[in-house]
Amino acid sequence: MAAHQMPTPAPGMPHPSAVIPPQYAHSQPQPQLHYQHLQKQQLQTFWQQQMQEIEQVNEFRNHQLPLARIKKIMKSDEDVKMIAAEAPVLFAKACEMFILELTLRSWIHTEENKRRTLQRNDIAGAITRGDIFDFLVDIVPRDELKDEDLAVPWTGVPGEPVPYGNMYYPPVAGQPMHHGMPPEMMVGQPALAQNPQMMYQPPQQGNMQ
Amino acid sequence: MAGRAHADAGSEGLPQANVKRVVKEKLAELAHEHFDDDRKEKDVLVNKDALLAFSESAKIFIHFLSATANEICRESKRQTINADDVLKAVEELDFPEFCEPLKAALAGFRKENDAKKQDSKRKEVARKRKAGDSNGTDGDIHVNGRLDEAVTMAEDEGFTD
Numbered sequence: 001m002a003a004h005q006m007p008t009p010a011p012g013m014p015h016p017s018a019v020i021p022p023q024y025a026h027s028q029p030q031p032q033l034h035y036q037h038l039q040k041q042q043l044q045t046f047w048q049q050q051m052q053e054i055e056q057v058n059e060f061r062n063h064q065l066p067l068a069r070i071k072k073i074m075k076s077d078e079d080v081k082m083i084a085a086e087a088p089v090l091f092a093k094a095c096e097m098f099i100l101e102l103t104l105r106s107w108i109h110t111e112e113n114k115r116r117t118l119q120r121n122d123i124a125g126a127i128t129r130g131d132i133f134d135f136l137v138d139i140v141p142r143d144e145l146k147d148e149d150l151a152v153p154w155t156g157v158p159g160e161p162v163p164y165g166n167m168y169y170p171p172v173a174g175q176p177m178h179h180g181m182p183p184e185m186m187v188g189q190p191a192l193a194q195n196p197q198m199m200y201q202p203p204q205q206g207n208m209q
Numbered sequence: 210m211a212g213r214a215h216a217d218a219g220s221e222g223l224p225q226a227n228v229k230r231v232v233k234e235k236l237a238e239l240a241h242e243h244f245d246d247d248r249k250e251k252d253v254l255v256n257k258d259a260l261l262a263f264s265e266s267a268k269i270f271i272h273f274l275s276a277t278a279n280e281i282c283r284e285s286k287r288q289t290i291n292a293d294d295v296l297k298a299v300e301e302l303d304f305p306e307f308c309e310p311l312k313a314a315l316a317g318f319r320k321e322n323d324a325k326k327q328d329s330k331r332k333e334v335a336r337k338r339k340a341g342d343s344n345g346t347d348g349d350i351h352v353n354g355r356l357d358e359a360v361t362m363a364e365d366e367g368f369t370d
Contacts, residue, residue, distance in 0.1 A: 064231050065223055073268055074275045076220030082289035086318060087278070090295040091271060093314040095223070096231055097307050098270045099263060103235040107253065117254040118236070123262045132303045135273050140262050 065092045102126060102133070222268045225260060232263055274298055 067088045074080050074091065103118075105126035110118045124140040127133040236253040255263075275290075278298035282290045292315050299307045 065227050069221070069223055070271060073220050073222070073271045077272060077275055077279075080275050080279050080290065084289050084291040085322075086292040086315060087290050087295055089318045090292055090311050090315060091274065093311055094274060094295070094299055094304070094307055095267050095271055097310060098304070099228065099231045099267050100235050101304075102263065102266055103232045104239065106259070107236060107239055110253065116251070117256050118232075118259050119256050120258040120262045123259055123266070127266075135302075136266050136269060139265050139269055 063089075063092050064096050067092055070095065105129065105133075220268070222264045225264060228264045228267060229255070229260055232260065274302060277301055 070091050071083065071088045074083060074088070102123065106118055106122040109122040109125040110116075113122075115122075120140060127136045127140055232255055233252075236255070240251065240253055241249055274295070278290050278294040281297050281301070282288075282294045285294075296308060296311060299305070299311060
């Protein structure tokens with residue numbers, strides 16, 4: 001710590017001698033040094049608290065998608081007039097989750113076809129499965145689907161090799177998958193649950209981490 | 210490409226970089242969770258057209274959700290779409306699993322907002338004190354400071370017309 005002379009205390013700051021605890025008063029040769037130390041301590045504590053606060057809110061401030069752009073998209077609809085400040089925040093989060101969900105379902109399609117590149121037709125495939133993405137049917141229309149998609153869905157025969165490990169993701173008929181749950185739990189009610197030939201592994205409850 | 214012709218050309222979409230980041234992070238997570246071989250750390254690539262499809266889909270989702278939230282808002286005879294309208298819309302569109310994370314995001318935003326308001330109040334008090342200490346007309350400083358603050362807060366509140 002630099003042992004330079006402490007200038008006159010700034011307005012509002014306690015006078016150095018007022019800060020020194022009684023037990024040090026007689027043995028402290030340089031009151032200015034001690035005062036500096038205390039000030040440093042106070043500043044450290046202050047900044048620690050600030051960082052904690054920032055970290056706490058950062059989780060929510062850390063939007064992946066820009067709020068301004070989302071608001072713009074919302075307002076491009078003429079019917080939408082006034083939007084409370086909270087709304088774009090929710091839209092950003094919902095949109096992010098939507099993209100995650102679509103990514104997951106598209107990825108399943110990519111993996112089923114043993115590819116390492118996610119293609120547009122994977123997204124088309126994800127959209128046609130289940131009902132919740134029906135509103136996207138015009139965006140990535142069926143004609144985008146390639147031959148691999150028009151093949152008969154795999155019904156499976158015991159003993160036949162299964163794509164990627166032992167998990168097969170059967171088409172989810174209108175059952176939204178639960179975002180945020182471990183992958184093993186992502187498999188919803190299979191459309192062909194009654195089919196005994198289906199090599200379907202039920203979710204492993206014990207595998208939850 | 211036939212697909213792109215169907216996309217809504219009326220508004221600009223989400224920035225590609227952001228969308229790409231969300232998609233790639235998810236893919237990395239999926240690879241990491243599902244594979245124990247070399248695929249675990251290997252990148253799943255996303256082709257350019259697919260990325261565009263993700264962006265377009267996200268944009269349509271926003272439109273769809275807005276329209277639904279707007280309907281719900283109108284039905285309650287209100288003019289401003291609020292958080293509740295959005296939450297109800299999400300359920301109506303069959304994404305009930307989004308609700309809990311959304312509520313958490315909302316709580317976080319409200320907390321952050323309150324912290325901001327506390328902070329700006331503190332600053333205003335400090336500003337007033339400073340203005341009070343200086344010589345000369347502090348009346349002007351006061352009014353100007355206040356006005357600036359009011360405008361900023363209105364922008365922050367996001368009340369748009």
